[in-house]
Amino acid sequence: MLSVRFKGEALSDFISHSFDDHIKFIFPDSDGTPTRRDYTPTGYDKQRGELTLEFALHAQGAATEWARQAKVGMNAIIAGPRGSMVIPQNYDWHLLVGDLSALPAIHRRLQEFAPGTKALSVIEIAHADDIRAFDTRADVEPHWVKSADELLATVRNLALPAGEGYIWAAGETSTMKELRTLLTDEKRHPKDAMRVSAYWKHGAADFHEKLA
Known part of the structure; x- marks a missing residue:
C-alpha cells in the first residue's frame, strides 16, 4: 500500500463523516484518458487542507501507475463523497x-x-x-x-x-x-x-x- 497526500484550496471544505465513505478519484491514464476509481478517505487535515488516500500497488493498472509516479505538482480530481452511512459505535x-x-x-x-x-x-x-x-x-x-x-x-x-x-x-x-x-x-x-x-x-x- 502507498499513501498519497493531496493538498489544495479546493479541499478546504472537504467533509467525510464515515469510514465507509468513498470518493471518486479521477486522473489521466498513460494516454491522457480520464480514469475513475473509488477510494476511501483515510485522513483529512482541515487546517492544512490535506487529504490522504491509500493505493494498493498491483503488478499493473492505471491507478497503480499513477500512484507510483505521483509527485508534487501533479493534478487530479477528487469528487464526493456523495453521502455518508454513519454506523453508531455503541454496539457491544x-x-x-x-x-x-x-x-x-x-x-x-x-x-x-x-x-x-x-x-x-x-x-x-x-x-x-x-x-x-x-x-x-x-x-x-x-x-x-x-x-x-x-x-x-x-x-x-x-x-x-x-x-x-x-x-x-x-x-x-x-x-x-x-x-x-x-x-x-x-x-x-x-x-x-x-x-x-x-x-x-x-x-x-x-x-x-x-x-x-
Missing part, C-alpha cells in the same frame, strides 16, 4: 472483514473507535508485508489470512462475543456474496446490523456494489 462489539481493498476503511474505523471498544477483524492479504499495527484505542482481536477461502473459514469458526454487534465487510464480489450468506444463514446475524459491500470484481474497473 464490531466485526470488520475484508481484503486489501478494504484495509484503509478498516484502519480508519479502528482509529475512530472510542477507548475500550471491542473489535474483531479478519483481513485477507497476499503478502506478510501488508500486515500493519493498527493505530487504535480499541480492544482489537486481529486475524490476518492469506486467501478468500481462509477468510470465509475464519469467520465461520469465529466465536462472536456476547451482546449486540455490528458487522461491516467489503472486498471481492464473489467472496462477499458468500460471506453475506454465511452471516445471515449460518451465523443468523440480523441484516439490520451488518453492511456487506463489493469493492471490486474480477475483470471490471470502477466497480462498487452494496450487497447487504
Whole structure:
C-alpha cells in the first residue's frame, strides 16, 4: 500500500463523516484518458487542507501507475463523497472483514473507535508485508489470512462475543456474496446490523456494489 497526500484550496471544505465513505478519484491514464476509481478517505487535515488516500500497488493498472509516479505538482480530481452511512459505535462489539481493498476503511474505523471498544477483524492479504499495527484505542482481536477461502473459514469458526454487534465487510464480489450468506444463514446475524459491500470484481474497473 502507498499513501498519497493531496493538498489544495479546493479541499478546504472537504467533509467525510464515515469510514465507509468513498470518493471518486479521477486522473489521466498513460494516454491522457480520464480514469475513475473509488477510494476511501483515510485522513483529512482541515487546517492544512490535506487529504490522504491509500493505493494498493498491483503488478499493473492505471491507478497503480499513477500512484507510483505521483509527485508534487501533479493534478487530479477528487469528487464526493456523495453521502455518508454513519454506523453508531455503541454496539457491544464490531466485526470488520475484508481484503486489501478494504484495509484503509478498516484502519480508519479502528482509529475512530472510542477507548475500550471491542473489535474483531479478519483481513485477507497476499503478502506478510501488508500486515500493519493498527493505530487504535480499541480492544482489537486481529486475524490476518492469506486467501478468500481462509477468510470465509475464519469467520465461520469465529466465536462472536456476547451482546449486540455490528458487522461491516467489503472486498471481492464473489467472496462477499458468500460471506453475506454465511452471516445471515449460518451465523443468523440480523441484516439490520451488518453492511456487506463489493469493492471490486474480477475483470471490471470502477466497480462498487452494496450487497447487504
